[in-house]
Amino acid sequence: MHSVLATLLVAASLGLAPASPEATPTQSLPARLDSVIDRALAEKRIVGTVVLVARDGKVIYRRAAGFADREAKRPMREDTLFRLASLSKTPVSAAALALIEQKKLGLEDPVTKWIPTFRPKLPDGSEPVITVRQLLTHTAGLTYDFLEPKDGPYHRARVSTGLDQPGLSMQENLRRLGSVPLTYAPGRRWGYSMATDVLGEVVARAGGAPLPKVVERLVTRPLGLSETGFTVKDAARLATPYADGKPEPVRMGESHFIPNEPGGTTFAPGRVFDTRSFPSGGAGMVGTAGDFLKFLEALRTGGAPVLSTSMVEQMMRDQVGPQAESMGPGWGFGFGAGVLVDPAKAKSPQSPGTFEWMGAYGHHWFVDPKQRLTVVALTNTTFEGMWGAFPYAIRDAVYAADR
Structure with missing residues (x-):
């Protein structure tokens, strides 16, 4: 497990x-x-x-x-x-895949192509490449605070799960998330995580609008949701x-x-x-x-x-x-x-x-x-x-x- x-x-x-x-x-x-x-x-x-x-x-x-x-x-x-x-993860993932089909985003794109400042490191200090594919599959080396002890790194950095901390900006949450060491080398295993939150910002930047607008344009409006x-x-x-x-x-x-x-x-x-x-x-x-x-x-x-x-x-x-x-x-x-x-x-x-x-x-x-x-x-x-x-x-x- x-x-x-x-x-x-x-x-x-x-x-x-x-x-x-x-x-x-x-x-x-x-x-x-x-x-x-x-x-x-x-x-x-x-x-x-x-x-x-x-x-x-x-x-x-x-x-x-x-x-x-x-x-x-x-x-x-x-x-x-x-x-x-x-x-939310599945429609947001569908929006990312729609952008990939439009060739506005690539499965193997490094996340830094879209978010240059998001550069989390491994515990040894090395900086691995994280790809869009790894965000989509939760193999990016990230985790959630509820999967670590109360005094764990995500808690100390006050990373938001997207369920808490009203008023927190994406820029600040990505800064906090990027400051915490990765839990494993990207691509090496699966781990449920904040990956779709990072993916959401990639979708926003590749789609040229805030995430809600991109998801509406690519998913909810075409389906009449x-x-x-x-x-x-x-x-x-x-x-x-x-x-x-x-x-x-x-x-x-x-x-x-x-x-x-x-x-x-x-x-x-x-x-x-x-x-x-x-x-x-x-x-x-x-x-x-x-x-x-x-x-x-x-x-x-x-x-x-x-x-x-x-x-x-x-x-x-x-x-x-x-x-x-x-x-x-x-x-x-x-x-x-x-x-x-x-x-x-x-x-x-x-x-x-x-x-x-x-x-x-x-x-x-x-x-x-x-x-x-x-x-x-x-x-x-x-x-x-x-x-x-x-x-x-x-x-x-x-x-x-x-x-």
Whole structure:
């Protein structure tokens, strides 16, 4: 295992993700999924969710359940807006790939071609070359502060994950990130990291506009994703975030720290309203479940009008190898999300080539091209909706009829 993230994911997939006992193959798909959602709400593991399932391009299940704001009794709706956290990585990666297809950016370009001042060094003081490919595949030698102890280098440098520190500029965060030694030589292994935040700045510079404008021009506008971007389109529809807790999830405050081994994650939900905050390519987008399903369906069906079929094939192909264990054993990594290489090793009912990722505010999605299946499950509960029992029970309920 190369990271605590992977360890937690394995624990989730092995210990917290059995086939939901109330969802059986004899039930219809809607009944199986309703059972999973109803149980998670009844057990107060999640506050609210929107789940969409599409097969062959047709939505075969849709449900909004629970509360978008529990204290205000505001019900979850299909058009609820969510802080997407790491779901942002895939559309930002798609924007980078679109620029590559336009020959405005190169996979093997050194990052210093676009950000001359970004020159992190190895512990021995040498300065390696970091490429756009390595940013896309999380093989650039970077990491996240939640994957190191509380007194680790990222904490000491106050590097922002894109989830915290409202008002921080991109220039300052890149300065901080570049001041910290790399955790390994670029290209030598896989490590979940701040790579997509750096990629976002590369995309901005190669695209000739701020990252939000480039992503809008290349991805969201062509696909008609009018609800998705780096700002909140309608604050009244934004889901209130909660964190796992007993006897029920806890409403996040202005700053909310969630411990994990070896450190923890700090959330500042109000960051999204601070226009001074840098647009985080790795964690800064906001959108709806419907928009995200439309984006994933575009990838599943060949990428038009955003990417060519050949580029989407590269994006959804394992670029690193199963040793990445990006979501546990059997998982590699493509350009912007995990790729299932060995379903048996992963103990997953999904097909080889399944493309999948998740977000810290409580989200999980996957595309199974062989089954022509796309599933989006957004919640407002950290971390249950991300890697707890809920997303894996949703997955198992979808596949239950095929067992």
